[in-house]
Amino acid sequence: MDLLMIIKAIILGLVEGLTEFAPVSSTGHMIIVDDMWLKSEKFLTAHGANTFKVVIQLGSILAVVVTFKDRFIELLGLGRLNMHAVQKETRLKLTQVLVGLIPAGVLGVLFNDYIDDHLFSTSTVLIGLVIGAVFMILADLFGSKNPKTQTVDQISYGQALTIGLIQCFSLWPGFSRSGSTISGGVLMGMSHRAAADFTFIMAVPIMAGASLLSLLKNWEYMTMDALPIFIAGFISAFVFALLSIRFFLKLINKIKLLPFAIYRIVLAIVIYFVFL
Template structure:
């Protein structure tokens, strides 16, 4: 039963932290590598595949929360002539999402091997936690008080591309994809809520693509013995991601980013204490 408990706890950690600007990688290191030690239950490849599977639970949660938005983006909703005309002029377009995905897509192709080989260490995660926190404080301090885009439907192609550039920072472990993109969106003239909405929408194709590729590479790890471990983690990640996304979207407009930045500094200090003292 211990393996199922570990799976559920890690799924909870993934669900609560994947889309909040606090670094799910940092939390996985603190909870798993230092406390639960999932790699002692299964081979390292299985433990790594598990972390990919629970990301699918988080992706499914985003699809549920933003289901109407994705239906509109994909053109699957039938509209009357007047409604369709209004929609074309005043709603987020799929092309804007694609523009936002381009920078990280190119950077991922160019630097994936370098990141996997040199940046996945506790030291780089600590650096990412601190630098990402500083960026979030800068966004709160210097972001415009009257955003040009107070909803995701008002963002421009220039803002979408700019957020895509900031998203590249999230490739550094510990920096946080959502932290970098929300901060970037605020600095580019978006409200905190609009930047968060666009961040979650962009996360789905990026995370889904990376997850499916990883699943294909590690399909042999899905043995009958490991399957309950995967299923328990997937379900807990989905449930808690669903709760945390809804809660975070209400919270971000009220408290902004600075409290999350302070939390990141505390988390970095805890990891450093566990490792070096």
């Protein structure tokens, strides 16, 4: 196996890991990378490239599971977080997570083929990047300066459902799942950190389910020749996603969404003029 291919797989894992849970759209970044680089590789046919992207996305999902492992253990009824100051009845419930998942989950199943066939292109990603950035700016401008919902354990069912409905916008590549849901949460009276925590927790089941189904469909492309590339990309995505999530959660209440919105707009402008 060519060492250069391994290095490229690590770089692509880095892109996935750093962007999957930041509000900049990992799907958008991967489509751009796919159009400009990934499809040119000999070992990656169209199906092989899709399988590779699924594998590295699973690396990012594992990073969230590791970061929120105690939370997931509690949600599944296997234990409790060691937080005595919070009463059991005020804890985040699994049903609230499910309420947030339903809208985008249903639309995703109904329109998955249409989205794959018509929206996965660099030009549609640029539209999503810009419109999503505007939405994030509006959230920072009009969100409460003293939000009542400071932690994810204070979220209501109404907030969970509204965030779930807003998450439907992220089905458009480039809009960003975390960008839409964090913005929606802020506009619903949540702190940036509370909205981010709920976003990450809610992302695991829907992303894991979609990724595993896709992986099963494309299992034949997991050849021995490509396996080192998949492993390198998976490990790279896991490591960089783990670092990205922890860094993001520490800073989100301080820096809010504006820096990410500016980055998205600048990226869209650069891609448009340089590559389109």
